Amino acid sequence: MNRILLVFLLAPFLLQAQSEFSVLGKEIVPFEMHSVNKGKLTFDSFPNAKGFAIVFFCNHCPMAKLYDERIQELERNFSAQGVHVIAVNPMDSLVYEEESWKEMMKRASRMNYIVPYVQDGSQNIARQFNAQHTPQAFVIWKEENHWVVRYEGSFDDNGEHPQSATPFVANAITDLLQGKSVSMPQSESFGCRIFYRKK
Amino acid sequence: MKNRILLLSFLFVSLQSIAQFNEIWIPTLEDASTYNLNVYDTLKQLRPTGNQTVTIGVNGDMWGPTLVLHKGQDVQMNVTNHLNDSTTVHWHGLHLPAVMDGGPHQVIPPGATWQPYWNVTNRAGTYWYHPHLHTMTTEQLMKGMGGFIIIQDDEEAAMNLPRTYGEDDFPIALSSRRYTAANQIVTANSAYGDYMLVNGTSSPQLTLPKQLVRLRILNVENERGYNLGFSDNRNFYIIANDGGMLNAPVQVNRVKLMVGERVEILVDLSGDVAGSTLDLKAYNTGFPLGFPGGEPGTSGTFGSLLNNIDFVALHLVVTNPTANPIVGIPSALSNEVYWTANDATVNRTLTVTGGQGPVPFVFDNLGFNMTTINKTVNLDAIEKWTVTNNQIFGHSFHIHDVEFKIVARNGSAANVGAHEQGWKDVFYLPLGESVTFVAKFSDYADAEHPFMYHCHFGLHEDAGMMGQFVVVNNVSTEEINDADITLFPNPTQEVLRIANSNVNGRIYYVTIMNELGRTVMMLPSPDLSRGIDVSHLASGIYLVQLTDKASKKIIVKKFIKE
């Protein structure tokens, strides 16, 4: 009896905790992007795009460091179907020496980035997504000319062993390409906290 | 029918393999006069399947190297913060200047190197280092940031005791963790872990030789206390408390160890069979309300799978003895003379308040404030502090700067435990008790920079159950002016020297920043006669901020690194 009561009391709290930062279903206003490897971009730079995987990323975080190749692979697998990947670095380049434009360029070139590596110097992109960590992934989908968040969370569920990971982001994109709703629209994200500068 | 039996035996085998243990990480032993500690965000496979866990490592992946310090010698620490967040490193139990202490004021921003140094005056014993960034201590500690400090001295070296690290002398940091669905360490709204973690190792096991062994046990939990004993109820011998060796071993078969406390014990395994097993257990069943980890319930902020039960803290396996085992429990160890209540010339009281609903536990109705000095102590004063707790729950009280003697519990010396008769820097403060200790505040006066006293439960400390005290003397210094200071050589390649022409002035702190304003070096109370080694800095223009001790005014100078 007590147990059941406890569960009832906890449940609303847990839901609230999960949705505290959630932007699932939110419309995203298209934004300009300054990338270190593909120049200046807008959403219009990707004609016929059906969706984007926006991956908040950075140079110095150990969990992010494991995902360079998987991000490029996602682009290779889905670009022909109109889904593109953008890596966005929201980290404060004054606080973290490794997050400078120059170091981002080096990273993109060393790891053979085919996706744009975007510096979010104002942190305005991250703010739209209410991004909390690097790495953290969002899938946005074009629905009647609006861009809507349809997945948020981790890229997958195994940092060091990609071969045994469940590819959350790829699965979400596959669902959306098939015209289905995303079967797992949310997962826990973790990594290095994004500290927002006061505006 | 036959299938059924087969299935059962299969199940049995697979259950056996699930219950396998991992030999614990024995942290690397480092013995040096200069230590470079690099603090990193990193990853470790802590759960048997699924994702890696984000951890914090010091020169490694979780729970840093064991640092050996020698009484009477100088030590230099170079702590570089590679974390995503700021941090601090506190040298728990060590007697040193407040500005070197690594409390909440010595914040190391990401990318900076903090360079405290001091002369080691503590007695031989088991101490430790850990983060102390206000409101962030729980998270950084639970991610595994910290390590042991072993102090050695001539007195202890002359004792007939096991002291071969990793062979007959073992460091054991007891803790537990709770994990999210994605295998990440829960650090908020959770006082207790569900799974043991010892020296950063899950499902921990330690293999011990069949002989007399010494275990240096630290409780590095967020909140849980351990009522420790062995699974066969054998006796063991306490030989040291927080502040080093006791005057004589104390024979027990249980010892309570609260957060932050250390105990060194001798256990005789010479009569055990090689290949046999034993458990170091927490006999935590049935304590009255207020014992941390005694709460009923298996989940939520104050519940845990390990609450109010007897559980295995560390599985032990006995193996063959080493070549020349130490034999015999010494009858006497040290000859310390402790402070008594009569030695104290100043009496102070602290009372635990708060703790109801959203109101955090604090001392004397006053939550921690970085800019409030709660107590002022005269240099060399011997003081008696009584901490009283009649408020809901137990605590683990810690004070910086000193090792103290517990002179009374509930007003009586007879109530002080046999296991806590030595020098201490942490004590258990149960619900409904007062604890009185006496300490001498010697050597390090600093009117500006405070030491901390606090509850060592991570969540309590982070929520403000902490106060600050300064130790003062009457020696004043003259104000230094900009014209008094010269940097040379400038430009420099190796060492930057700072000349101060005001002989009665003192530079209290030096911070070096690069052109972008990023702090790269933090030098508390630097010894200017040695100069400042800047050889590792990239070439460029740097700003040196010198804080004058008398006025706290900051003098800014530039130099060029070639």
Ligand SMILES: [Cu+2]
């Ligand atoms: Cu407390």
